[in-house]
Amino acid sequence: MELNVVDLSRLQFAMTAMYHFLFVPLTIGLSILLATMETVYVMTGREIWKRMVKFWGTLFGINFVLGVATGLTMEFQFGMNWAYFSQYVGDVFGAPLAIEGLMAFFLEATFVGLFFFGWDRLTKRQHLAATWAVAFGTNFSALWILIANGWMQHPVGAEFNPDTMRMEVTSFYEVLFNPVAQAKFVHTVSAGYVTAAMFMIGISAWYMLQGRHLQIAKRSMAIASAFGFASALSVVVLGDESGYEANLNQKMKLATIEAMWHTEPAPAAFNVVALPDMETRENIFAIEVPYVMGLIATRSLDTEIPGITELVERSNDRIRQGAIAWNSLQKIRENPAEASEELRETFRQNADSLGYAYLLLPYTDNPMEATTEQVDAAAWSTVPNVWPMFYAFRIMVACGFFFILLTAVFFYYSSAGRLETLIEKRRWILHVAVWSIPLPWIACEMGWFVAEYGRQPWIIESMLPTTVGVSSLSVAEVLLTLVGFVALYSTLLVIEIALMIKYIKIGPEDGEKIAPNPPPSVSAPSPASAVPAE
C-alpha cells in the first residue's frame, strides 16, 4: 500500500485521539465520584470517606496527567495536520475550543493542584469546593469539545463565504444548541460515568475477593453501583437519542451502521448479525428483527429510512450541483471585486453542495467536466467501509447492555446490604466485575470509532471532504511524527498501567500514605504496608 499524507494524517489523528480517549472518560466520571464521596465526608464527618477520596484520588491523579498530556496534542493537531480545515472552519470551530480553555481547562487545572495539595491548607468546605470545581471543569470541557465535534457532524449556524474562502458563523446560538452536539455530550459524559463506575466496582470487587480493605470496598461499591446503574441506563437511552439525531442528519452513517444497502419498506428491520460485502454491495448473510430499526431511528412505524444505494444516488445529484458551485467559485475568486451579482447568485444557490464537488477532485481537475463514471465513483466514495461500522456499533451496544446488568446486580446487593453474600457464596459475580474493568474502554473507543469513522469521507459533514482539509506536509514528516507519538504514548501508557496496578495493590491505607494515624476500624493489616513509602 502506498502511503499518502491524508491517510497518515488520519491515522495520526485517530491514534492520538483514541489514546487521549483512554484517559478522558475515567477522568470525567471519577471526578464526579470523588466530589460525591467528599460531599458525604463533609456532611457526615466520617474519616473513612476522606480516605476513600484520597485513595481513589491517587488513581485519578495517575490517570488525569495523561489526559492532560495527550490533550495538549489534540489542541494543536488541527493546525499541524489539518491546516486547510483549520483555515476553512476556524471562524466557527475555534470558538468552542477557546471557550473550553476559558471556562473548563482553567477551572480543572487550577483546582486540581488544590485537590492534591490543599488538604491541610483548606477548610473541609473549601476543599470540597475545589473538588467540585475539578469535576465541573472536566465536564464543561467535554461539553465544549463536543459542541465543536457536533458541529463537524452537523454544521449548523454557519455559511460559506466565497470572498474569505471559509465557513463563517451566522448564528452562534445554533452552534451552541446544536441538537447533535447536545445528544453527543450527554451520551459521552454518561459513558464516562459508567467507565468510572465500572472501574470502581471492579477494583472494589477485587478487594472483596482478597478480603482486604472491606470497609472502603463496600462503600465504594455502593456508591459506584448506584451511580453506574443510573449512568448505564442513561447512556443507552441517550445513545438512542444520538441514533435518532444521526438519522435526521447523517443518514449515511446510520445506513452503514445497519448495513442497510437498500431502502426497506417502513418500518425497517434491524440486522442483528450480518456479513456485509463492499464489492457486491449487499449482505452475504443477515439475521433480522422486524420493525426495530424503524422504531429506533424514526420513532415511528411509517417513516422510511433510506438505504446506502439510495443515498449514493442522492449524492450523485449533489455532486453535479456542487460542480456548478465550484465553477462559479473559481470565477469569483479570480476577481472578487468584479464578480457579477448573477455569478454570485449562481454560487449562492448551489453553495450547499460545494463540498460534494471536492469529492470529484481525486478523479478530475475540473469537476465541471467530470464523466458519469467519475461522478458515480465520487458518489460511492461517500460510503464508509460498512463492516467495521456494523460491528463496532454492535460491540458498543452489547457492552452498554451488559453494564446495565452488572451495575444493577451490584446495586441490588449493596442496597440490600447483602454484599457479604457475594463474598461468601457468589464469588463468581465478583470475578466477573474484575474481568469487566476493560470493557468500558472498549465500548468508549468503539463509540468514538462509530462517530468519527462513520463521518468519513467528510471532515465537516457534507461541507468539506477529509482529503481537502489536510496540511501541505510531506509523507516523511507525518510518518516521523506518527511513529514518534505512537512510541511516546505507548511508553507512557505502559508506565501508567504499571503505576495504577502498583497503587491498586498497595490499596487505600498506604496509597498516598494518607492517614497519619490509621483509624482502627480498617480491616486486618495488608501485606501492602510493607511497601516502602514515597
Next chain:
Amino acid sequence: MVLHELIDYSTLKVIWWLLLGILLIGFAVTDGFDMGVGTLLPFIAETDIERRVVINTIGATWEGNQVWFILGGGAIFAAWPPLYAISFSGFYLAMFVVLAAMILRPVAFKYRSKRPDPNWRSSWDWALFTGSFVPALVFGVAVGNVLLGVPFRLDNELRMTYDGSFFGLFSPFTLLCGLLSVTMLVMHGAVWLVMRTTGEIAARARKAGTFAALGGILLFGVGGYLVVSGYVEGFRITSEVDPNMQANPLAKQAVVEGGAWMRNYADYPVLWLAPIMGFLGMLGTLLLLQTRLEMPIFAFSKMAVFGIIATVGVSMFPFILPSSVQPEASLTVWDASSTHRTLFNMLVAVVIFLPIILVYTAWVYKVLWGKIDEETIERDNHTAY
C-alpha cells in the same frame, strides 16, 4: 441593531491583538517560571530532597499555568484561523518537538515520586528539564523566525505551501532569540525559586538568576541592535488597507524593507516603553538579586517578560505572520482575523471568564503560598511530589 455591531470591526481586531498579547504574556509570566525552574532543576538541586523542594515550588500550580498555553492556541484558532493553520503546519516538526517535550512535563511531575528508585527519579528529572528547556528554546526560535518572515505561500483558495525546512528554522538571529527566551525564563524561574525556597537552593538560584539576567540584557541588546541596524529586515504594507475589510490576506501589497520594524516607534514614540521595560526589568532583577529583597524582584522579572514580548508585538504591528517568499500573503491584524460576529462573541466570553479566572488563580496562589524547604517536604511527604 445587531449586537455585535456595538463595537467596530476594526476596533475588535485591535482588541483581539491586545488580548492575544495578554494571553501570550500571561503564558510567559506564569508558565514561564515553571519552565525556568524545570530548566534549572538538574543544575541547581543535587540530592533527591533538594530536587523535591525545587519541584514542589511549582508542583501545585504548574498545571493551571500551562492552560495559558492551551488557551493561547485556542484563542489564535478562534481569532486568527489562518495564523493557527499556517504557523502550526509550517513549523510542523518544531511543534512536534515542543509537544513531545511538553507531554513529558505533566507525567514527570506526577510520576517522579511514585517510586523510590533513584534511576526512576533521575530519569523523570531529566524529562522535566527537557519539557521545560526545549519549549522555551523553540518558542524563542519561532519568534525569531516570525520576525524574519516565514517562507510560506498562499494560492487563490488560501491553501498554504511551505518552502522551509526544520533545519532552516535555525539561523544566527533565530538562535539568538531562542537563547534570549531561555535566559529570560531561567531568570524568571530563578527569581521564583528565590521567593519560594531557603538556604542553599535560594543562594544558588540568586547566582543563576544573576547570570541569566546579565545574559538576557546582552542578548536583548544585540537582538535590538540587529533590528535597528537593518540586519533584520521588516515588512511594510504598500497598498491601501481598509481596517474594516473582510478577512483576505491576498488583498494587499507588501514589501520586505530594512528598518520597517522600526517604523511604529518613529510614528508612536510612546511604544519605546516596551523595550525600555524589557531592559529595566532585567536590570532591576539583576540589581535586586544582589540584595535580600524577594517580592520586588519578581515584579521586575515580570516586567522584563512583559517588555520583551511586547517589544516583538509592537515592532511588527499590524503584521502577525509575515511571509518572506510572498510578502503580499503576509497575515496582518486587518486581514487575517475571524468575522466581526465571532470576535464579538469571543470577547463577551473573555470579559466574563477572564476576571473569574484571575480571581480564583490568585486565591489558589495565596492558599499555596509559603517557603518550601526540606522540612516541609518531609512533613508533607504524603502529598508532596
